[in-house]
Amino acid sequence: MKLDRRTAMQIVGTGILSMAALLCCIAAWAVDSAPASGPDRPKVTDWMQAWGSISAVFAGLIAAGAAAALLMHERQQAREAREALAAARSGEEEERAQLVFASQIGLSVSSGKIHSARATIFNHRTSPIHWVSGAVELIDGRQIPLLPVEFILPGGHANLRGPAEPLIPSSGDARMDQDLSIAILEFTDSTGQRWKRVDNTRPRRIPHNPYLRVREVVEADQPPATPE
Template sequence: MLAAEAPKITDWMQAWGSLAGLVMSTAAVIFTGLLFRHEIRVRREEQRDGEAAQARLIVCGVAELDVRGDEVRGAFWYVANHSSAPIFDLKAWIVANYAATGVIFEGDEELQTLHVLEPGQTHRGRLNFLDTYSAETVGLDHVACAAEFYDGFGLQWRREGGLPPERIVEFDDKEQSLLSLTWSYLWVLSDPFKLLWGKVLAMKSAASLHMQLAVLKRAKRRR
């Protein structure tokens, strides 16, 4: 009697077919989530690249050192605006060029400011070092000009020598950006897997019900 009411091979085949469908659905959901996550990352990179378009056209550097005798007293710097929009609240100073080797140069020097630098203009100035250095020790490749400014969209940037511009973000904006990014990832991972888990439970219930009905039908036929 028990052997007669046991599930047949066709029932197992249908169950395995349901399991295969479940595996394929799982793979499709995971692939969709990963693809959407990649799309979010690409769009964020494109947004950051677009935001830095003007900042990349702001060039700062050291033209020459102010050498008096065998001592270096300061540096002549410049900031050039090659973009089509003005920059605001420009701050410039001299720092150590960390790409250079062999010299330890204390860079945190005098600061100069400018309210507006119009498109196509170059602002030049001279900064005194806080200390004097030997001309045999400190050369032009040991120092760099650093600048902070606001672009035409009100975003604040920092450039140092030939390095790429870096966005200066307030703490609240960073926190908001982190929360936004975390929420995006969680949303990508949560909704598809909630849907997947619902499908798993539904298919499990359907397979169990199907096998129970098959057993009942065979039992009725034997009666």
């Protein structure tokens, strides 16, 4: 549970006031129960010593409260700094992911049927990308998976192609079918983070599952499946 500075100060202040009230009650009880005369009557020096002890307790409580408030404030500042740093790093990683994009989408149409699709993937990052896969989504929402490539070097590109199985009927306008199709791209960057881009929109992180990745690479020799 995160507490802001104001709430923390209120809690500390309430604790100090509660302890102060308790000590005042004890002092009042001592005064009321002390004998008015006789050998057991407290001397002035006894009262001075008692009130000095109470003052010392008050001072200790105030010091402890101040130290606790300072500690909580420092922890809050440290947490905010860590969150700001994580957000900055996340933004930088997302900007680098935007340097990978799909272009030159094409369809192979014959006899009123779509036989295959293709797209070119560009990597403008300064590091290679791995397990590059994707699909071409047609105007009606159907997708033609593209055969993956293992990696694309920095500044390089790869032409991904994939057959339509089974063949998909064309709308009758091959140019419209191609112009309104979009590319869905997935890749893994050099840090092991997998990304997904739909029609070159903002990249989205894909949750990392090391066991699933290793199992699929070893058993199927293909990029890890992506949860939808």
